[in-house]
Amino acid sequence: MKTFAKVTAALRRKLGVKVVRTDDAACAAASYDSSKLPFFPEAVIFPAEEGDIGVVLTLANKHGVPVTTRGRGTTLTGAAAPVRGGWVIDMMSLNKIEINEDAGMAHVQCGANVAAIQRAAEAKGWFYPPDPSSKEYCTIGGNIACNAGGMHGGKYGVTRDFIVALRGFLPTGEYVEWGTATKKFSAGFNMRDLWIGSEGMLGVVTGAVLKLIPRPAERWTLLTSFPDEAHALKAALALFRSRMQPAICEFLDRESVLCAERATKQSVFEGQAGRPVILLELAGSKLEVQEQSVAVLAWAGAHATAHRVAANREEAEQLWAVRRKCSGAMFELGDAKLNEDIVIPMRSYVKFAQFLKKLKRDSGLHVPTFGHLADGNLHVNIMYHRADKKETRAAEKAVQSLMETVVALGGAISGEHGIGLAKTPFLRIQHPPAQVRAMQAVKAALDPKGILNPGKMFDVFHVWKHAKLDVKFPWDHK
Numbered sequence: 001m002k003t004f005a006k007v008t009a010a011l012r013r014k015l016g017v018k019v020v021r022t023d024d025a026a027c028a029a030a031s032y033d034s035s036k037l038p039f040f041p042e043a044v045i046f047p048a049e050e051g052d053i054g055v056v057l058t059l060a061n062k063h064g065v066p067v068t069t070r071g072r073g074t075t076l077t078g079a080a081a082p083v084r085g086g087w088v089i090d091m092m093s094l095n096k097i098e099i100n101e102d103a104g105m106a107h108v109q110c111g112a113n114v115a116a117i118q119r120a121a122e123a124k125g126w127f128y129p130p131d132p133s134s135k136e137y138c139t140i141g142g143n144i145a146c147n148a149g150g151m152h153g154g155k156y157g158v159t160r161d162f163i164v165a166l167r168g169f170l171p172t173g174e175y176v177e178w179g180t181a182t183k184k185f186s187a188g189f190n191m192r193d194l195w196i197g198s199e200g201m202l203g204v205v206t207g208a209v210l211k212l213i214p215r216p217a218e219r220w221t222l223l224t225s226f227p228d229e230a231h232a233l234k235a236a237l238a239l240f241r242s243r244m245q246p247a248i249c250e251f252l253d254r255e256s257v258l259c260a261e262r263a264t265k266q267s268v269f270e271g272q273a274g275r276p277v278i279l280l281e282l283a284g285s286k287l288e289v290q291e292q293s294v295a296v297l298a299w300a301g302a303h304a305t306a307h308r309v310a311a312n313r314e315e316a317e318q319l320w321a322v323r324r325k326c327s328g329a330m331f332e333l334g335d336a337k338l339n340e341d342i343v344i345p346m347r348s349y350v351k352f353a354q355f356l357k358k359l360k361r362d363s364g365l366h367v368p369t370f371g372h373l374a375d376g377n378l379h380v381n382i383m384y385h386r387a388d389k390k391e392t393r394a395a396e397k398a399v400q401s402l403m404e405t406v407v408a409l410g411g412a413i414s415g416e417h418g419i420g421l422a423k424t425p426f427l428r429i430q431h432p433p434a435q436v437r438a439m440q441a442v443k444a445a446l447d448p449k450g451i452l453n454p455g456k457m458f459d460v461f462h463v464w465k466h467a468k469l470d471v472k473f474p475w476d477h478k
């Protein structure tokens with residue numbers, strides 16, 4: 001790998017040794033993200049102010065130094081791993097949050113934590129709906145770069161739907177602002193939306209204006225169980241057909257329920273052990289929730305094997321806690337996981353359930369699946385043992401078959417995590433050559449030297465062929 005000792009020394013002279021660190025501890029901590037694939041950078045930049053990023057990028061662009069922007073490193077795809085070495089910019093210190101109560105907007109720096117933004121908004125009677133399960137850790141910059149989603153996507157939308165304006169730096173080091181703190185902006189190309197979901201490859205976002213909505217006054221939670229996955233998915237279709245729009249509609253298949261039950265030593269639904277479940281939450285005004293809950297109870301009576309309304313907020317939180325446990329609990333089924341976040345159009349739910357059944361049978365692997373039924377974003381977890389060559393090969397075949405099926409059914413290979421390194425083998429299943437060329441042309445126009453997050457998206461990388469670090473993050477359940 002090419003090294004850049006002289007340029008790094010020049011950057012340290014410009015910004016100081018506290019901002020530009022080259023010690024092993026800083027470089028090791030920035031060498032991997034939640035994918036646990038390690039690549040050592042040469043320096044880590046901890047900007048003292050937003051302007052430092054312009055200095056870093058101007059120098060990097062002049063000398064061709066690879067630069068990877070890093071939020072909290074919770075991405076599961078390897079998007080924040082400095083695969084070509086060079087420099088990492090750690091955004092965590094730029095974390096100011098200001099709520100404009102009158103306008104219903106949040107002005108944030110990109111290292112701000114997402115749960116902290118939600119809490120700041122709620123303290124003023126506003127609500128910021130995007131809620132990735134990693135929200136207590138991840139940054140809004142990472143959410144913007146990946147267009148993060150979460151459980152609220154079906155009713156409220158994803159990060160993209162709440163971005164009013166962005167500011168930051170082009171890969172050349174030039175400062176730019178996309179949009180203003182106004183709800184309308186039609187002046188010129190929509191570069192803001194081009195940056196959202198571009199996985200840190202088209203610019204470094206330093207600040208954002210976020211749209212807020214009034215905080216819902218009332219929430220109501222219902223747990224339902226079904227005889228099998230196909231029944232659960234059919235029932236969900238019936239719910240959406242009746243124009244119901246739950247704030248959350250989470251599905252857990254039988255394997256996910258069993259994992260959560262073993263991990264928590266509690267049954268997800270008393271008397272319904274091992275049955276697939278759907279957890280629903282209604283949110284809105286008191287009247288709205290009352291009206292909808294009547295219709296939802298009638299739906300549950302007609303479609304579910306059993307249902308139970310959470311008696312209070314505490315009980316509802318317990319149900320959600322079990323849901324959050326299921327992902328980490330899956331490691332009892334294998335020490336390696338191909339964690340996919342595919343999207344399926346609602347019309348294809350039942351066909352997809354049939355496909356999953358066949359995939360499990362043909363591969364001989366455990367494939368616990370859960371996810372957000374209101375937007376079709378399902379987390380399909382292909383579990384295997386890394387040391388077992390047969391299982392590894394089966395997992396590789398299973399993920400290929402999954403991606404081909406998802407696209408054939410009119411869906412997407414990623415709904416919220418993005419491409420990074422992990423999904424690069426499948427990008428061209430989703431996008432034919434003309435589409436890939438258009439994306440590459442945009443990249444070349446904004447980043448002519450290809451310095452920003454190189455080696456991602458377009459170059460093919462097979463995660464299962466690379467050793468992962470045996471490290472534990474605070475967000476790892478096990």
Ligand SMILES: Cc1cc2nc3c(=O)[nH]c(=O)nc-3n(C[C@H](O)[C@H](O)[C@H](O)COP(=O)(O)OP(=O)(O)OC[C@H]3O[C@@H](n4cnc5c(N)ncnc54)[C@H](O)[C@@H]3O)c2cc1C
Nearest residue numbers: 071072073074075079132133139141142145149200205416
């Ligand atoms: C337990 C767990 C649960 C998760 N649940 C969800 C979920 O429900 N929904 C969901 O969508 N995701 C989820 N994720 C994935 C992850 O949390 C999100 O992708 C999140 O957006 C990453 O934010 P981060 O701050 O950790 O960014 P990082 O992981 O540090 O970086 C992610 C990408 O963003 C880029 N980037 C970061 N900051 C900037 C910036 N300021 N400017 C430009 N580029 C930048 C990086 O270069 C990289 O490409 C989960 C992850 C874990 C570990």
